[in-house]
Amino acid sequence: MTSAVFDADAPVKPRIVLGVGGGIAAYKACEVLRRLTESGHSVRVVPTEGALKFVGAATFEALSGQVVSADPFDDVHEVPHVKLGQNADLVVVAPATANLIAKAAHGLADDLLTNTLLTARCPVLLVPAMHTEMWEHPATRHNVALLRSRGVVVAEPASGRLTGKDTGKGRLPDPAEIVELARLLLARPDALPRSLEGVHVAISAGGTREPLDPVRFLGNRSSGKQGYALARVAAQRGARVTLVAGNTADLTTPAGVDLVRIGSAVELRDAMHEVAADADVVVMAAAVADFRPLSLTGHKIKKTDAEPDPIALAKNPDILRELVAARRDGQLVVGFAAETGDETTSVLDYGRAKLRRKGCDLLVLNAVGDGKAFEQDDNAGWLLSADGDETVIPHGSKAQLASTMWDAVADRLPRSQ
Ligand code: CTP
Numbered sequence: 353m354t355s356a357v358f359d360a361d362a363p364v365k366p367r368i369v370l371g372v373g374g375g376i377a378a379y380k381a382c383e384v385l386r387r388l389t390e391s392g393h394s395v396r397v398v399p400t401e402g403a404l405k406f407v408g409a410a411t412f413e414a415l416s417g418q419v420v421s422a423d424p425f426d427d428v429h430e431v432p433h434v435k436l437g438q439n440a441d442l443v444v445v446a447p448a449t450a451n452l453i454a455k456a457a458h459g460l461a462d463d464l465l466t467n468t469l470l471t472a473r474c475p476v477l478l479v480p481a482m483h484t485e486m487w488e489h490p491a492t493r494h495n496v497a498l499l500r501s502r503g504v505v506v507a508e509p510a511s512g513r514l515t516g517k518d519t520g521k522g523r524l525p526d527p528a529e530i531v532e533l534a535r536l537l538l539a540r541p542d543a544l545p546r547s548l549e550g551v552h553v554a555i556s557a558g559g560t561r562e563p564l565d566p567v568r569f570l571g572n573r574s575s576g577k578q579g580y581a582l583a584r585v586a587a588q589r590g591a592r593v594t595l596v597a598g599n600t601a602d603l604t605t606p607a608g609v610d611l612v613r614i615g616s617a618v619e620l621r622d623a624m625h626e627v628a629a630d631a632d633v634v635v636m637a638a639a640v641a642d643f644r645p646l647s648l649t650g651h652k653i654k655k656t657d658a659e660p661d662p663i664a665l666a667k668n669p670d671i672l673r674e675l676v677a678a679r680r681d682g683q684l685v686v687g688f689a690a691e692t693g694d695e696t697t698s699v700l701d702y703g704r705a706k707l708r709r710k711g712c713d714l715l716v717l718n719a720v721g722d723g724k725a726f727e728q729d730d731n732a733g734w735l736l737s738a739d740g741d742e743t744v745i746p747h748g749s750k751a752q753l754a755s756t757m758w759d760a761v762a763d764r765l766p767r768s769q
Contacts, residue, residue: 370416374449400452422465445477453480505533525607529606539752552594553592556624562644562668565652575603578688585754596627617669631683644668645663688718713737716733
């Protein structure tokens with residue numbers, strides 16, 4: 353077993369303190385821990401006494417390879433109640449109970465975790481999990497607002513099944529989502545300001561499927577990961593988010609996001625017009641099929657000895673252009689473009705031409721081909737603006753790209769938002 357303060361080889365790895373509060377969701381902290389260690393982080397788990405009633409210290413020690421204690425009087429010679437916070441690159445608390453949030457808001461320090469929260473100068477991410485009544489209680493609302501005003505990131509909880517048979521807001525977000533937020537804050541500590549509070553954003557994601565017969569369709573390789581990252585980051589910046597999703601990889605709906613499922617481009621168009629009518633920002637990140645089979649066969653097309661007929665295609669609507677044409681006063685419309693470039697035209701020039709053609713306010717331009725962007729976890733590109741601004745988006749996670757985009761959107765929103 354290694355030092356009470358940090359693993360000896362920790363300096364080469366990002367050091368994370370994973371605080372675990374005393375709620376039933378403490379068992380999900382094991383999955384958060386596993387994902388963080390597997391992705392190369394040094395993680396020191398600091399549970400509360402309550403958390404240890406749900407999950408034993410041995411589990412956290414085995415998964416982290418580091419000592420686990422809730423008590424500041426263990427290994428006092430190493431001064432862990434000060435050193436853990438001072439040396440951390442990030443503190444994540446998952447689950448953060450109403451009690452823990454209250455203590456953090458008021459600077460109480462009666463165990464190792466609350467001491468650590470007072471000494472940490474790195475980004476702090478609190479991920480709440482509690483019953484809806486507790487989350488909505490004025491005391492908790494006040495404590496959350498106080499913590500956020502100090503720059504602490506208090507994540508939006510998910511909605512769904514709670515401890516018993518009841519459902520509502522207050523569920524711990526999916527462990528994969530917590531890890532994504534943690535990694536985003538490590539890469540960019542200011543990535544989750546509350547800059548979209550009071551803003552309704554409509555985002556499309558994933559690929560459309562254009563049916564040919566009851567069992568076949570024309571589709572594309574979009575995983576939907578970028579659109580989901582946009583939705584996740586917007587919700588964590590305080591926006592009300594409606595995500596209109598076509599076919600995607602196996603992705604969990606981000607916490608705090610309303611999901612609408614669609615299949616074909618025509619269904620996507622109808623859904624986006626409906627949602628956009630009430631949205632302040634509209635983002636088309638979906639990969640829309642430009643064409644659909646002209647006719648839909650009501651039965652499965654059978655193979656015969658004869659050569660098959662070619663598939664006749666009809667043009668799909670250009671949804672982005674339609675949304676631009678229907679734009680409300682002050683509404684921002686954002687498009688995406690994935691370009692390869694060719695012998696005559698660069699990726700950037702194709703992007704500039706597309707921004708003009710589509711008429712949107714912002715265009716996120718990705719270079720694709722050679723395994724770039726599609727189905728990947730990382731992205732890079734440019735953010736082109738109708739006002740002439742061109743920003744390079746450095747290589748980074750799709751959540752980082754989302755943060756860059758939401759910064760540009762927040763800068764352009766009418767001041768009353
Ligand atoms: N888009 C759309 N409706 C379509 C096609 C695309 O709304 N029928 C949107 C996409 O969601 C994206 C943007 O338009 O925001 C650019 O998509 P892209 O496929 O690059 O544009 P196309 O107009 O199809 O241009 P290209 O000829 O380069 O494929």
